Amino acid sequence: MFGRLPLDEQLGVLRTVLSRNEVLTEVLGRAATMALPGWYVTAGCLFQTVWNVVTDRPPATGIKDYDLFYFDNIDLSWTAEDEVIKAGREVFDDLSAEVEIRNEARVHLWYEQKFGKPCPPHDSAEAAIDCFAATTCCLGVRLEPTGEWRVYAPHGLSDIFNLVVRPNPVLAPQEVYEAKATRWKSQWPELTVLPWPS
Template identity: 75%
Template sequence: MIGHLPLDEQLAALKSTLSRNEVLLEVLNRMAVLELPGWYLTAGCLFQTVWNVATDRPSTSGIRDYDVLYFDDHDLSWEAEDAVIKTAAETFAELPADVEVRNEARVHLWYKQKFGVACAPFTSTEAAIDNFAATTCCLGVRLERDGQWRVYAPHGLSDVFNLVVRPNPVLAPREVYEIKTARWLRQWPELTVLDWPSESAAPAPASS
């Protein structure tokens, strides 16, 4: 199984697997032209493409959207982010998929209102990815100027290839994890979804 291969072979397998999703490749290529600071194509469209290929489904099956994150803390206004969103909308206008582009430097401004818990300002796109509700979601890919793939996977790739969903109780509430995993199980019943840890088992917040 790919999830038991050495990391360099898993990285090669990830690129090969994701390349079977033509929409995903088009998003990567078009985003590379936009050159947003610290951008990554991330989360669902990546690991769900892997799940689809692993379970012999069409590569785009069940993928709701393609999330692109970037990090620009020079202007935290909604107007600045909205200008980027509108430019991206024009870039992807003819693509048969919803592409959502968001500035992770602004997340702390709206996170508590949406999810009920406070979020400290992120310092990078990678830091934002670190806080996704499941470690399996903590995955980002982008194309560099030289055409090379840059992969950010702080928890590795084994769970992704092994169809294991593991909670990441560092920011997102338990409810977010359980809503997401319930939907994923309906689409990919082959998944192994691990339970959210009890309070006593949850890791303590990192000290400053």
């Protein structure tokens, strides 16, 4: 139903829906205080909140963590990223959820070892979001200093509201997409999972 609304109305509905997840709104508010360059809360905690609300589940059901991306290409050392992660532990310490913080400027340094495929260096957090295994995952939200929400959704929002999981074969291997889709389908059986292109 929401997936057929004009995009500007979808954005309003998205904010209303995401705001029902109190953990998510707390993560967004606290993340803003860290003033990380190019940051977004992204991926599962966003689209899974939408899925939960659309299917009448409690908003935070099944969300295992809250991904916080930022982009700092000045210092690509693990030490610098680890300092941010440790600072984040203090910021989010009393939350009943895990917040996973990653510098997306460093992904190319470890991606091939983890996934068996090289990753070109990203030039922004948005570029990293573009490379998720499913277009449904390609969503980022942050709070601007003005209090406005910045929403990055390169594939739009209709699939998210319509419970469609669509592959995004730009970087992640097919097996990563299929494993994620299988896990999601087991938790949200209402999903329509589209096959990896042949």
